[in-house]
Amino acid sequence: xxxxxxxxxxxxxxxxxxxxxxxxxxxxxxxxxxxxxxxxxxxxxxxxxxxxxxxxxxxxxxxxxxxxxxxxxxxxxxxxxxxxxxxxxxxxxxxxxxxxxxxxxxxxxxxxxxxxxxxxxxxxxxxxxxxxxxxxxxxxxxxxxxxxxxxxxxxxxxxxxxxxxxxxxxxxxxxxxxxxxxxxxxxxxxxxxxxxxxxxxxxxxxxxxxxxxxxxxxxxxxxxxxxxxxxxxxxxxxxxxxxxxxxxxxxxxxxxxxxxxxxxxxxxxxxxxx
Numbered sequence: 001x002x003x004x005x006x007x008x009x010x011x012x013x014x015x016x017x018x019x020x021x022x023x024x025x026x027x028x029x030x031x032x033x034x035x036x037x038x039x040x041x042x043x044x045x046x047x048x049x050x051x052x053x054x055x056x057x058x059x060x061x062x063x064x065x066x067x068x069x070x071x072x073x074x075x076x077x078x079x080x081x082x083x084x085x086x087x088x089x090x091x092x093x094x095x096x097x098x099x100x101x102x103x104x105x106x107x108x109x110x111x112x113x114x115x116x117x118x119x120x121x122x123x124x125x126x127x128x129x130x131x132x133x134x135x136x137x138x139x140x141x142x143x144x145x146x147x148x149x150x151x152x153x154x155x156x157x158x159x160x161x162x163x164x165x166x167x168x169x170x171x172x173x174x175x176x177x178x179x180x181x182x183x184x185x186x187x188x189x190x191x192x193x194x195x196x197x198x199x200x201x202x203x204x205x206x207x208x209x210x211x212x213x214x215x216x217x218x219x220x221x222x223x224x225x226x227x228x229x230x231x232x233x234x235x236x237x238x239x240x241x242x243x244x245x246x247x248x249x250x251x252x253x254x255x256x257x258x259x260x261x262x263x264x265x266x267x268x269x270x271x272x273x274x
Contacts, residue, residue, distance in 0.1 A: 011262050013175040014254040027171055027179035029097060031105035032065020034167060034227055035115060036237045037189040042209050043237045045228070046195055048112060049204035049218070061204075061218045063227070064112040065105065067180070071147035072103040078152065080122035081162025090166040090247055091183045102161050105185050107148040111141055113205075114196035117164070117187060118157040125160060127192030138198060163187050165241050167230070170223040171251040173264070184227055188237050222252065 016022040035046040047061045073096060087098035110116045114135075119125040129138075140146045152159060167186040172179035189195075197205060208216065210232035214225065234240035253273060255263045265272045 010175060013177070014262050015256065017175045017254070018256055022175065024174045025177060025179045027181040029068040029101065029104075030066060030180040030182040031068065031101045031108065032063045032182060032184055033105050033109045033117075033164070034063045034184065034186045034231060035109070035113065035189050035195070036186060036231070036240055037207065038237050039207075039209070042211075042235060043231065043240055044207040045210050045213065045231055046113060046189070046205070046207055047213060047218075059219050060221050060224070061213070062221070062224060063184070064109040064115075065182070065184075066108040066112070068097075068100045068104040069107070069144075069147075071144075071149070072107060073097075073100040074149075076153075077103075077149040078158040080119075080158045080160050081164070087161075087166070091169055092247065092249065101183050102164065102185075103148055103159070105164065105183075106159055106161075107141060110138055110148075112199050114138060114198045115190065115193050117160045117190065118152055119160055120157060122158055122160075122162075125163070125190045125192075126157070127190075128194075130194055130196055135198070142199060163190075166245065166247055168223065168227050168245075169247050169249045170226075171249060173252045173254060175254050182223065184223070186231070186240060188241060223250070226250070 013022060017024070036043045046063070048064060049061050050059065084095040084099040084102070087102055088095045091098060091101065093101070106117050114130060116126055116129050137151055141148065141151060148159075151157075164185045164187050166183070168184040169182070170184070171181045195205060195207075210228040213220070214228050214232065220228070231240055234243065248267060250266055253265050255265060255271070257263045263271075
């Protein structure tokens with residue numbers, strides 16, 4: 001069995017869960033995008049460090065993303081690329097949720113990095129969106145003063161779902177107080193756009209090669225590590241986007257073994273429950 005160390009407070013929650021003393025939180029649907037750009041040393045990925053003290057993943061380095069908002073599920077907008085049915089098959093969900101996940105991924109990435117995967121037509125992508133005018137649009141989206149569909153419709157823009165690729169699917173373990181059912185996407189950083197220091201949830205932003213992010217000693221959650229390992233296997237952005245991936249839902253499960261130690265298992269570990 002694979003033994004993965006947990007903080008003492010989580011070990012206690014595992015014991016409470018095993019004893020039937022812990023109410024299990026329902027996971028919230030969420031979406032996140034690993035943005036890639038080319039460099040002379042290979043592809044780099046964009047990471048944010050969440051502010052220490054946040055209720056979930058404080059101090060951890062993550063990709064831009066967050067929970068699906070109700071407005072993501074009801075959005076009516078121009079769409080370029082694979083229809084929701086294709087994303088539904090990739091992520092083993094229904095079409096309304098698949099559509100909401102793509103919208104949430106694009107919205108959250110704009111809110112947290114200032115990058116907007118949209119364009120004036122099905123084969124164009126916006127250039128610079130770092131002006132004061134666009135910052136006002138981003139801030140209005142973050143404050144829920146407008147929805148993504150409101151923004152795109154008013155500016156006659158098309159959501160570029162064709163720029164995204166499915167990457168991974170992880171569900172937070174049952175012993176966590178806050179749980180997320182997260183679908184990961186990968187996308188190329190649009191030419192002409194820049195990642196900016198926006199929003200209040202991150203205190204550090206950096207571009208790193210995936211292999212360097214894994215070796216740098218920065219705080220990473222298991223899903224982030226797994227995604228970085230996937231991306232580190234590709235010599236360039238093109239191959240990372242073109243890779244054929246089979247989506248396997250990863251729901252880590254904690255068990256107490258015969259020695260009384262907490263064992264954290266993933267689907268490919270011996271002893272993972274059927």
